[in-house]
Amino acid sequence: MDPFESFDASSADELAALKKQSDEVQSRMAQMDELKSSVANAVYLRVRADYETRMRDIEERAGPLKQAARTAYATLRAELVRLEAEHEAMDLDRQEVEFRHQLGEFDVAERKRRLKVIDDKVASKSAVLEQGRKLRERFLAAVSEESELLAPAGDGAGPLTTQEVPKLVVPPAPAGDGQFVTGRMLIPEAPTGQLGAVPVAPPATRPPPMPAAGTMVLPAVKVPKTAAQALPTGVVKLARLVPQNPEAGKQTAVLGVTTTRIGSDSANEVRIGGPGVDAHHAVIEPSTAGYLLRDHGSRHGTRVNAERIKERILENEDVVQIGAARFVFRLG
Numbered sequence: 001m002d003p004f005e006s007f008d009a010s011s012a013d014e015l016a017a018l019k020k021q022s023d024e025v026q027s028r029m030a031q032m033d034e035l036k037s038s039v040a041n042a043v044y045l046r047v048r049a050d051y052e053t054r055m056r057d058i059e060e061r062a063g064p065l066k067q068a069a070r071t072a073y074a075t076l077r078a079e080l081v082r083l084e085a086e087h088e089a090m091d092l093d094r095q096e097v098e099f100r101h102q103l104g105e106f107d108v109a110e111r112k113r114r115l116k117v118i119d120d121k122v123a124s125k126s127a128v129l130e131q132g133r134k135l136r137e138r139f140l141a142a143v144s145e146e147s148e149l150l151a152p153a154g155d156g157a158g159p160l161t162t163q164e165v166p167k168l169v170v171p172p173a174p175a176g177d178g179q180f181v182t183g184r185m186l187i188p189e190a191p192t193g194q195l196g197a198v199p200v201a202p203p204a205t206r207p208p209p210m211p212a213a214g215t216m217v218l219p220a221v222k223v224p225k226t227a228a229q230a231l232p233t234g235v236v237k238l239a240r241l242v243p244q245n246p247e248a249g250k251q252t253a254v255l256g257v258t259t260t261r262i263g264s265d266s267a268n269e270v271r272i273g274g275p276g277v278d279a280h281h282a283v284i285e286p287s288t289a290g291y292l293l294r295d296h297g298s299r300h301g302t303r304v305n306a307e308r309i310k311e312r313i314l315e316n317e318d319v320v321q322i323g324a325a326r327f328v329f330r331l332g
Helices: 010-034 041-102 108-140
Strands: 179-181 184-187 215-218 234-237 239-243 252-255 260-263 282-287 290-295 302-304 307-309 311-313 319-322 325-331
Touching: 010 041, 010 108, 041 108, 041 319, 290 302
Parallel strands: none
Antiparallel strands: 179 184, 184 252, 215 234, 239 252, 239 325, 260 282, 282 290, 290 311, 302 307, 302 319, 319 325
8 A cells, every 4th residue: 555645745835835935035135135235224124124024924824834744744754764664674685685595595596586575575665665755855845954844852852961870779679570681671572583682691690670661860871972061960761672573573672771782792782683783783872861872883884764873862763773673762
């Protein structure tokens, strides 16, 4: 089914028309300032007042349209994230078939058969994906930058700086059934033989258990050095990485106040395998601004919502992809 077949982008088209008018008025106002000295001041003020009235009228008409465009764009963007993630996963599937063929696991006939299955899937998705990208261009043409179409973050997270992470004080609680590893808990959902977010043997001395959801108070946290000012004392909510496909396994990883390592090496807290995954691929670090996902210079990269990133503060419902494994980041 084509999710874009009856997609309503009329709000974006109307907003684009208003943007064109706004750009024209602003251009004339800039030109007017340059020619100000050539006319009487009363004339200049009269014309400027007229243009300012036009701008206010355009802004008033644009308000409801922009809100409608945000709502539609959120749906469009989510669908594009899903389709682009599927497209990338199929590309990895193709690489895997070629790699297994090189290893001698598949003969020529089997390689051809498997590649045809993948190519048929790609062909069925490509036209839909292209249609979605064209729709996205119509929305982007209606604004100066994409951020105008995105919902406000809501948490007021500002620039990040570096501070030390003191030890977390958690009131003692009875040991639960979950397995604790370096200050985080893995919640098994079902046994699986596939590579995924697998539990690691607990240390000799088990730290106090953490709640499966809620908040923890941190006096200070270690976050990137690229920030302009220090972070104040704040609260960090617990979060989870929820697997979305077989490559990600079947276990939800609960993120705590220590760094969570992700990769194919068995020492990682979240262990995944398959093509496109490095031994030490990425880490997630807590901060009062949120959870920072940082790629460790991996060969195939780390993606959030289908966009390749070096580092990013994760937001609720972000889709994290490493290799073919996909997770949804959820707060609480």
